[in-house]
Amino acid sequence: MNDILMAGNKAKGERPYFLEDPAVERVLNITMAVATELAVTRERLDTLERILAEKGLVSREEIEAYSPDEEAAEARQLWHARYSARLLRIVQQELEAIAQPENNKPMHQIADEINEM
Amino acid sequence: MSYQIPPVFTKLHRHDMMPAFDHDERARYNFLANLNRFISTVIAPGNKIAYDNRVEPNFVQENGRTFQNRHEVQAAMSQDPMYQTWAALRRCTMEMRQQAGRSVVMRQAEDLAEKAQKWIGDGKNLVLKPDFQVPAYLRHVDNHLMPGSYHTEYMEGDVANAGNYDTGLFVTTGGMLGRLTDGGGKAIAHWVKETYPDFQPKRILDIGCGLGHNVLPIAEMYPNAEIIAIDAGAPMLRYGAARANALGVKKVTFMQVDAENMAEFADHSFDWVQTTMFLHETGGKAIHRIFREINRVLAPGGLNLHIEQPQYTPEMSYYEQFMRDWDAYYNAEPYWGHMHDLQPEDLMEAAGVPRANFMQVGVKAINDLDEKKQDANVKEDYGRSPIWNVFGGWKP
Numbered sequence: 001m002n003d004i005l006m007a008g009n010k011a012k013g014e015r016p017y018f019l020e021d022p023a024v025e026r027v028l029n030i031t032m033a034v035a036t037e038l039a040v041t042r043e044r045l046d047t048l049e050r051i052l053a054e055k056g057l058v059s060r061e062e063i064e065a066y067s068p069d070e071e072a073a074e075a076r077q078l079w080h081a082r083y084s085a086r087l088l089r090i091v092q093q094e095l096e097a098i099a100q101p102e103n104n105k106p107m108h109q110i111a112d113e114i115n116e117m
Numbered sequence: 118m119s120y121q122i123p124p125v126f127t128k129l130h131r132h133d134m135m136p137a138f139d140h141d142e143r144a145r146y147n148f149l150a151n152l153n154r155f156i157s158t159v160i161a162p163g164n165k166i167a168y169d170n171r172v173e174p175n176f177v178q179e180n181g182r183t184f185q186n187r188h189e190v191q192a193a194m195s196q197d198p199m200y201q202t203w204a205a206l207r208r209c210t211m212e213m214r215q216q217a218g219r220s221v222v223m224r225q226a227e228d229l230a231e232k233a234q235k236w237i238g239d240g241k242n243l244v245l246k247p248d249f250q251v252p253a254y255l256r257h258v259d260n261h262l263m264p265g266s267y268h269t270e271y272m273e274g275d276v277a278n279a280g281n282y283d284t285g286l287f288v289t290t291g292g293m294l295g296r297l298t299d300g301g302g303k304a305i306a307h308w309v310k311e312t313y314p315d316f317q318p319k320r321i322l323d324i325g326c327g328l329g330h331n332v333l334p335i336a337e338m339y340p341n342a343e344i345i346a347i348d349a350g351a352p353m354l355r356y357g358a359a360r361a362n363a364l365g366v367k368k369v370t371f372m373q374v375d376a377e378n379m380a381e382f383a384d385h386s387f388d389w390v391q392t393t394m395f396l397h398e399t400g401g402k403a404i405h406r407i408f409r410e411i412n413r414v415l416a417p418g419g420l421n422l423h424i425e426q427p428q429y430t431p432e433m434s435y436y437e438q439f440m441r442d443w444d445a446y447y448n449a450e451p452y453w454g455h456m457h458d459l460q461p462e463d464l465m466e467a468a469g470v471p472r473a474n475f476m477q478v479g480v481k482a483i484n485d486l487d488e489k490k491q492d493a494n495v496k497e498d499y500g501r502s503p504i505w506n507v508f509g510g511w512k513p
Contacts, residue, residue, distance in 0.1 A: 007220035011259035043144035111451035115401030
């Protein structure tokens with residue numbers, strides 16, 4: 001789980017919000033992450049279908065009837081865990097912002113301080 | 118409007134130091150590169166449209182005058198829904214790119230460290246200092262939202278952040294820097310060679326080399342020169358040395374050196390000192406100390422060049438200045454804003470280059486991924502385009 005959370009770590013500095021309502025911006029970010037994963041899935045599906053079609057190997061019915069064994073089930077659940085972290089990255093980062101106020105300075109302040117370094 | 122769809126991620130040259138990407142990780146990068154290209158080409162122009170059609174006219178109506186500085190433009194644009202949407206999306210994509218890159222490298226961080234060790238081998242081209250003090254200006258921010266920036270090590274021999282940086286450039290530039298992401302370095306190397314064909318540098322210094330993607334083309338263009346590439350970040354230097362060895366470029370020595378105090382280099386010991394997209398990630402006081410050091414190590418008759426964001430001039434509209442400021446405050450490049458107010462002629466004087474020798478040119482990044490499709494008239498994208506601003510000059 002550790003590398004999953006590390007992937008979504010917040011960068012130093014207070015996060016700017018642009019939309020009038022931060023709740024809406026939160027939803028926008030989650031939606032864009034969903035959009036990304038849909039695109040990834042489409043590309044994978046496209047790969048699979050093309051290879052299967054080339055080889056004439058797997059029928060549609062087999063796909064519909066598929067049931068995963070223990071190992072497969074576990075792997076698929078781990079995928080969902082990573083996916084969840086991607087969807088909710090912004091919430092994780094807001095949490096880190098509260099937890100580490102020293103890494104949440106406004107960027108204008110950081111800019112002025114760096115100008116003195 | 119010319120629209121160029123980015124190449125797929127697999128078009129990048131896979132040097133042996135590169136992190137492994139599985140199918141979905143490649144697909145994610147393919148999508149994110151496309152998303153960035155769409156936002157910058159199709160949505161970003163909405164900002165100027167909103168500015169021209171309602172933001173400026175409304176301001177004039179309310180205040181009886183137009184904007185007097187970029188801060189006024191910023192305050193007015195922040196209220197506009199078109200700008201708000203573009204900015205929210207842009208920030209979102211920067212964060213998604215970082216998470217995507219980190220998820221790739223964090224799952225294989227130990228393997229990458231091991232591979233780097235193998236490629237570093239006897240370490241002839243790498244000099245790190247165990248007790249090195251990372252400059253305060255670097256520790257103070259995670260530049261371009263990369264958590265841990267260039268210097269953070271998560272384990273011994275760590276190169277994770279360098280792997281993230283190396284591959285993530287594909288997403289932010291849509292592959293416009295070429296197969297080895299070295300379009301900037303290639304551009305400078307070609308420009309110097311063509312403009313000064315008799316120049317035979319013996320010793321070249323690249324300051325803030327990162328993982329060296331821009332210094333290797335210089336090394337290849339000047340095979341008789343000794344090349345020293347310095348940076349503060351150990352992960353970047355390790356990865357850079359390993360990557361150079363994997364690519365068979367042996368003439369570059371990667372050293373962990375503080376540009377403000379390059380004690381290991383004698384006075385006048387380089388005939389070309391280069392920086393590439395480095396200065397805007399320093400600090401307000403550090404930059405002057407760095408230029409004094411450049412003056413000290415640059416030999417008389419030597420060349421000093423910097424690829425950097427252009428300075429603000431009276432000719433640049435307040436709207437353009439505001440757009441160029443965006444990355445400073447919203448993409449964690451804070452010094453970029455203050456640095457824009459410095460005049461490069463003053464910096465070059467400090468480096469030993471008199472005003473009479475000052476030059477500033479636009480050099481086009483060379484993209485070996487897309488030679489035929491390069492649009493010679495590609496529009497500026499406020500610091501994100503493939504046209505590099507170069508300033509510098511010859512020291513007498």
